[in-house]
């Protein structure tokens with residue numbers, strides 16, 4: 003089997019670290035809003051990759067996280083403040099909603115499906131290693147990773163420092179934090195006490211368009227409500243009370259459940275920098291085991307009405323809305339008819355056509371067609387669209403089931 007590795011930027015022969023078993027980690031959601039088609043594109047692709055690897059006889063241990071806390075103030079915590087409900091309640095509500103949406107699409111739940119807030123120890127362990135090995139430093143109770151100590155920092159994204167700064171601004175990393183030695187240093191642990199300087203820091207961030215302004219307004223508007231409900235998560239740690247950074251969560255939970263090194267690390271391509279680059283720097287600094295992930299597999303983005311589907315633009319197509327009109331098989335068919343690395347634009351007509359196609363395939367009762375033919379497509383960088391074209395000419399029950407369609 004061959005697959006595109008974002009680390010080498012080439013299509014490589016897939017050779018797992020162990021003969022029979024494969025470890026896979028895919029970055030999960032930040033649960034403060036509903037599941038849209040962009041999420042479904044990523045998670046349904048990895049669902050099929052999981053199914054195909056099992057079909058080929060591998061055992062797969064698969065971990066996915068839920069970022070129910072992080073070092074940010076602008077996503078889940080801001081939403082909890084706006085609604086004046088505890089962040090845990092908000093996170094549980096949206097996580098359950100996501101799981102229901104994905105299960106409707108016949109998604110296999112990962113072996114380990116973990117909330118960040120329930121796995122803080124795994125992150126503290128990694129941070130302690132990073133500090134002990136002199137890659138990290140502590141200022142005012144927060145801990146950072148000094149990226150200048152990581153010789154190959156940037157090997158995944160291959161961005162220059164200036165390009166990283168632009169991306170870091172887009173992701174609202176705390177690049178203006180005066181405690182950092184370098185604006186791009188990674189926040190591993192954010193001290194609870196650092197909350198006090200938040201409003202000033204938010205407004206002083208370098209221009210990142212409307213999102214910064216919206217963040218500042220959201221924060222100001224919630225100062226009063228925060229007196230009623232505690233919206234600031236804080237966990238005890240050897241560094242003092244605080245909470246983990248977004249990036250260290252995935253290093254911690256991956257190493258905890260899958261070991262120091264893994265076979266496949268997946269996620270949306272927009273996570274390459276800063277999130278995945280940071281995961282590599284943290285994990286490899288802590289364990290010394292290189293590479294942290296042998297194959298980096300990234301999915302493309304989904305657009306709608308001419309723009310990338312995103313919460314900030316508001317052009318979301320929600321899976322729960324589509325399920326009211328179309329079958330899960332039709333939604334799965336549309337998602338899989340686009341190659342996982344492509345970025346594409348959603349058009350509802352595709353669903354209408356897909357519904358007809360899956361209806362005609364529903365009556366396939368006998369395994370037909372050579373699975374070898376189908377495998378040759380999937381072994382070629384997971385060419386699922388090619389398999390779907392073949393299936394229409396030569397339907398096979400076993401292949402349809404292997405792709406997660408329910409007959």
Ligand SMILES: [Zn+2]
Pocket residue numbers: 028029030252277
């Ligand atoms: Zn992640």
